[in-house]
Amino acid sequence: MNPKEVRATVGLSLVFAFRMLGMFMVLPVMAIYGQSLQDATPILIGLAVGAYGYTQAVLQIPLGMLSDRVGRLPIILIGLLLFFIGSVVAAMSGSIWGVLFGRVLQGMGAISAAVMALLSDLTREQNRTKAMASIGMSIGASFAVAIIMGPILANHFGLHGLFWFIAAMAASGFLLMVFVVPKPDQRLIRRDAAIAKADFLPTLKDLDLFRLDFSIAAVHMVMMANFLALPMILLNDVGLPKNQHWWVYLIAFIGSAFGMIPMIIFGEKKRKLKQVLIASVCILLVCSLFFLFDHSSVWALLIGILVFFIAFNTIEAILPSMISKVAKAGAKGTAMGIFSTSQFLGAGIGASASGILIKFGGVSATFIGSIVICVIWLAILLRMKEPPYVTSIRLALSENQLANPQLIASLLEQQGISDAFIAPDEQAIYIKFDKQYIKAEQVEALVLT
Known part of the structure; x- marks a missing residue:
């Protein structure tokens, strides 16, 4: 990876991890510490934990598609800002209703799709799998840290202190986006990272x-x-x-x-x-x-x-x-x-x-x-x-290759190639192949010759 790709991968992995802490840190503590909140009942405590997931589920795809139109950075920054505001609302609330509202606001920062698309914009094809794997590892690490640190922070600072810590993580993610993550030269709509x-x-x-x-x-x-x-x-x-x-x-x-x-x-x-x-x-x-x-x-x-x-x-x-x-x-x-x-x-x-x-x-x-x-x-x-x-590969096509009506049929005749799709708007072809039978270099040679 070149320095720009390293900055993008590290920065966006940390943004992802900081945000996921907001979902995971409350898991091992909310059932116990949430009982001290005004109007708390088991039903409302469960809803407060789950509210984040509901709003994430509703907004995940729409905000991802919106980022294709208006840009990744505005969607991610607005999402992190909502996540920060929701964390502050929950931290300042003495009732379960305030915490519930804060969790809804946190979940409205549904930026997963936009972050993954931005990472795709900022990395070259040959390094994209490694960059995506770093995001996956950051999610696993954030879960481990959250499950362990949640009870420690709640014990020392209470549920309110836990939400203040989550707010600090959201603010850190915002600063990473502004000062560390590179700005893309162009917004690329790729089917492997977009809806x-x-x-x-x-x-x-x-x-x-x-x-x-x-x-x-x-x-x-x-x-x-x-x-x-x-x-x-x-x-x-x-x-x-x-x-x-x-x-x-x-x-x-x-x-x-x-x-x-x-x-x-x-x-x-x-x-x-x-x-x-x-x-x-x-x-x-x-x-x-x-x-x-x-x-x-x-x-x-x-x-x-x-x-x-x-x-x-x-x-x-x-x-x-x-x-x-x-x-x-x-x-x-x-x-x-x-x-x-x-x-x-x-x-x-x-x-x-x-x-x-x-x-x-x-x-x-x-x-x-x-x-x-x-x-x-x-x-x-x-x-x-x-x-x-199978493994997937995306290859750019020339005008002559795009105009070749036999390209997909000829590829599917090769042992190990199971599927292929041409995306004319991207001037690219997506191919799925089994590495036991054919190597990526051979697939590329078949397309380019």
């Missing part, structure tokens, strides 16, 4: 993509449900003071990082991602059953949380890869936009539904809800096909 209207309905109708979209929604439903219930069990059932919850999450998350790696490697190397996904869902199901029936000790719960995180992190890591493999050539951006919307919608539904379940059935009802979700999820996955193990 294409023509691809929207076909992508929604694709059953295997639907199964993956449901998977990301379901895993966040289960995660939200468990993390509204588990802090209460740690505090009330096993007697672990709330100022010590952080070390449980720290040990569990570090242990899970080592546990997930072999599963991901096995899935990719042996081409068994479907089996790894189903196995991980089964693990979540077993963990939910365990949480339902065993509250015997903090160590038993620690083991359960560790195993839960192994499955959760594995699913989080493999689903974007599976989306990229299953999506049609040239439709990856649209598929990822729907995928992200499903993720936030699942988080919103999981948190708000858990609040209702806790209100009327106690914390055990949330685990029953998780069990039901996992059973439905497994039924949906059983008929899913193993994803094609």
Whole structure:
């Protein structure tokens, strides 16, 4: 990468991470510390946690498409400003209603699609995969930091102090965008990083993509449900003071990082991602059953949380890869936009539904809800096909190549090339191929000769 690409990748990865902290940091603390807020009930606490996800889900695709028209930078800066204002509103509120409104405002800063598109604008084709991977790692790191630091900050500074910290993260992201992230020379509309209207309905109708979209929604439903219930069990059932919850999450998350790696490697190397996904869902199901029936000790719960995180992190890591493999050539951006919307919608539904379940059935009802979700999820996955193990490439075309009516047909005759799509407005072609049968250099040579 050249210096400009490094600045873009590091800066946007940090912006992404700072923003994701706002979603994740409240998970392990809201169920406990939110009870001190005026008018707080389990239903409203759950809704306050999930409100961020609902507004993100509603605005993710529209704001991404708007950034194609008016520019990435204005959308990202406005989004970060809304995120900052929402954090301040929540920090200054003494009632659950104020926190709920603040969380709605936070979620209105739905900038994921615009950030990814800007990163695409600022990086060259050969470095884009590495840059996108950095964004993915920043999301995983932000989740780890949030789950561990949330209880520590809430213990020392209260829920209000936690939201002030999140506001500071939003302000830091704003400053990064202004002073660190380079300004693009031009705004490029690429189908691998943008929503294409023509691809929207076909992508929604694709059953295997639907199964993956449901998977990301379901895993966040289960995660939200468990993390509204588990802090209460740690505090009330096993007697672990709330100022010590952080070390449980720290040990569990570090242990899970080592546990997930072999599963991901096995899935990719042996081409068994479907089996790894189903196995991980089964693990979540077993963990939910365990949480339902065993509250015997903090160590038993620690083991359960560790195993839960192994499955959760594995699913989080493999689903974007599976989306990229299953999506049609040239439709990856649209598929990822729907995928992200499903993720936030699942988080919103999981948190708000858990609040209702806790209100009327106690914390055990949330685990029953998780069990039901996992059973439905497994039924949906059983008929899913193993994803094609293909790689995508985008190549610029000359006028003569664009005018060649046999280009796609000749490419599809080659062993290992499974799909191709010409985007005339970009003067480019998107090709999906299997590296076991044909290399990227060979694909490029076929197009350029």
